[in-house]
Amino acid sequence: MTREEEKVLDGEAGPGLKLAMEILVKLGDIFGAEKLIPVESAHVSGISYKTAGDAAIEFLRELKELGAKASIPATTNPCGFDERLSRILDLPEELISAQRELVSSYEELGLQRTLTCVPYYQHRPEPGSHLAWAESSAVVYANSVLNACTNREGAPSALAAAIVGKTPDHGLHRPENRKPGILIHVDFKPKDEVELWSLGFLVGKICKDKIPLLEGLKGLADWELKGLGAAMASGGMTALFHLAEAHGEPVAEGIEEEVSLGKEDVLSTIEGLSSSNEPDLFFIGCPHCSEEELELIASLLKGRKVGKGVHLWICTSRYIKERRPDLVEAIEGAGGLVICDTCVVVSWVERLGVDTVATNSPKAAYYLPGLSGLDVRLMSLRECLRSACTK
Amino acid sequence: MSGGDLLVLKGKGIVEGHCIGEALVSSTPISFLGGVNPMTGEVIEEGHDLEGRSVAGKILCFPHGKGSTVGSYVMLALRRRGLAPAGLVNEVADPIVVVGAIISRIPMVVGVDISLLRTGDLLEVDGSTGTVRVLRRAGERVLDERGGKGA
Numbered sequence: 001m002t003r004e005e006e007k008v009l010d011g012e013a014g015p016g017l018k019l020a021m022e023i024l025v026k027l028g029d030i031f032g033a034e035k036l037i038p039v040e041s042a043h044v045s046g047i048s049y050k051t052a053g054d055a056a057i058e059f060l061r062e063l064k065e066l067g068a069k070a071s072i073p074a075t076t077n078p079c080g081f082d083e084r085l086s087r088i089l090d091l092p093e094e095l096i097s098a099q100r101e102l103v104s105s106y107e108e109l110g111l112q113r114t115l116t117c118v119p120y121y122q123h124r125p126e127p128g129s130h131l132a133w134a135e136s137s138a139v140v141y142a143n144s145v146l147n148a149c150t151n152r153e154g155a156p157s158a159l160a161a162a163i164v165g166k167t168p169d170h171g172l173h174r175p176e177n178r179k180p181g182i183l184i185h186v187d188f189k190p191k192d193e194v195e196l197w198s199l200g201f202l203v204g205k206i207c208k209d210k211i212p213l214l215e216g217l218k219g220l221a222d223w224e225l226k227g228l229g230a231a232m233a234s235g236g237m238t239a240l241f242h243l244a245e246a247h248g249e250p251v252a253e254g255i256e257e258e259v260s261l262g263k264e265d266v267l268s269t270i271e272g273l274s275s276s277n278e279p280d281l282f283f284i285g286c287p288h289c290s291e292e293e294l295e296l297i298a299s300l301l302k303g304r305k306v307g308k309g310v311h312l313w314i315c316t317s318r319y320i321k322e323r324r325p326d327l328v329e330a331i332e333g334a335g336g337l338v339i340c341d342t343c344v345v346v347s348w349v350e351r352l353g354v355d356t357v358a359t360n361s362p363k364a365a366y367y368l369p370g371l372s373g374l375d376v377r378l379m380s381l382r383e384c385l386r387s388a389c390t391k
Numbered sequence: 392m393s394g395g396d397l398l399v400l401k402g403k404g405i406v407e408g409h410c411i412g413e414a415l416v417s418s419t420p421i422s423f424l425g426g427v428n429p430m431t432g433e434v435i436e437e438g439h440d441l442e443g444r445s446v447a448g449k450i451l452c453f454p455h456g457k458g459s460t461v462g463s464y465v466m467l468a469l470r471r472r473g474l475a476p477a478g479l480v481n482e483v484a485d486p487i488v489v490v491g492a493i494i495s496r497i498p499m500v501v502g503v504d505i506s507l508l509r510t511g512d513l514l515e516v517d518g519s520t521g522t523v524r525v526l527r528r529a530g531e532r533v534l535d536e537r538g539g540k541g542a
């Protein structure tokens with residue numbers, strides 16, 4: 001520890017900074033870090049009152065009482081509703097005010113009200129930069145697509161990093177820990193993103209704490225990579241993946257294990273996550289849609305109309321929604337709703353009175369039954385839009 | 392009463408502080424989010440070996456934490472209601488419980504063989520030195536006020 005860090009730990013910079021420093025130093029100790037390193041940004045989870053609850057409100061009250069404040073750019077994950085959903089779901093006043101208190105507490109601590117799981121479309125980290133991000137899908141995107149460095153932080157450690165501006169130097173911050181340990185041969189060509197992302201879910205499950213190198217996946221678009229990583233992170237603990245096609249030459253060194261995955265393996269993964277019920281809510285945007293996805297959705301909805309009694313929700317960030325009013329108009333003109341600040345998974349969607357949600361996201365399919373008691377049917381974006389409109 | 396043969400276990404101190412209390416011992420990892428009711432302190436995870444027991448005021452001994460990192464906040468919520476464990480003894484330090492113990496200021500020791508402890512043991516935990524001392528074994532009788540053997 002530097003002398004300055006020791007002073008903070010002794011409380012010379014105030015009790016809020018002391019508590020945050022204590023969290024980082026103790027975690028660094030557990031993980032065998034030799035020092036703290038500066039991070040350029042923090043991304044904090046634990047924003048939705050539905051998942052974080054009163055416990056988070058109380059921690060934030062405590063931090064405010066202790067005078068803590070973010071010292072670096074820090075962004076926030078989705079909360080439980082936007083201005084429309086609170087009305088559509090007819091949320092009780094207690095829920096609304098608790099969620100508002102939670103969000104404004106984060107703002108008072110100096111965090112930005114981004115309320116999205118894709119903060120990287122708003123502030124794009126440089127390759128090689130060090131970050132302290134929570135939200136497992138953003139972590140895997142930052143490491144694998146942007147080539148930035150972040151461990152999979154928890155809600156409190158990302159918040160502590162936002163306050164101190166540092167993180168313990170271990171795990172994926174060290175180049176020697178970013179090499180692949182398991183080679184995954186993909187023996188088939190996924191026919192759509194549901195197959196691709198369910199493959200990701202399965203890879204996450206198989207790899208445990210090993211870093212996968214995937215061979216056989218070519219020419220994936222940004223949104224496909226985003227979903228692939230999100231699925232890996234929800235199927236297991238993957239925080240970084242490599243694509244063989246992106247490396248110039250084969251990476252054999254350090255590979256301890258090889259696994260081949262075929263179409264059969266992926267179909268049984270889909271079966272495990274998906275019901276065959278008739279959906280009444282169609283949901284795209286886990287993780288939040290990029291502009292590229294909104295463009296695709298708007299173009300597929302051209303000349304179509306969402307059927308009666310069917311809901312089509314497209315979730316994205318407020319930043320992207322405000323940047324592309326043309327796409328929002330096209331989607332909403334066809335009868336869909338473009339929702340921001342939240343998503344179906346962390347909202348109180350069960351109050352909508354629907355039974356089955358169709359989505360292209362295995363991550364959403366994994367979490368929705370437990371969080372909302374709803375059935376999920378996995379369908380690709382194209383299938384979702386087709387089914388939502390033909391009824 | 393306690394004899395000279397009682398256990399003194401040496402682990403690693405994680406959160407400083409000293410406490411004496413009754414052990415509540417589990418062989419199963421605990422998720423504070425969803426596994427412990429923050430309003431009552433009761434373990435609510437179905438099928439958990441502590442299901443239905445309250446962690447309030449106990450020295451909670453278990454292998455390590457699991458589940459969501461929001462679990463750390465649940466420990467603080469318990470603390471603010473006076474329902475937190477008095478001390479924590481774990482085999483392995485995991486980030487969720489460690490952060491929860493720091494923000495809730497609960498003395499914590501790790502690196503201790505939990506299988507040597509029994510629910511009902513009277514324990515003394517020193518989070519600064521990393522010592523867990525068994526002051527009295529569960530079920531051992533103590534002298535009552537009249538000098539006879541009590542329950």
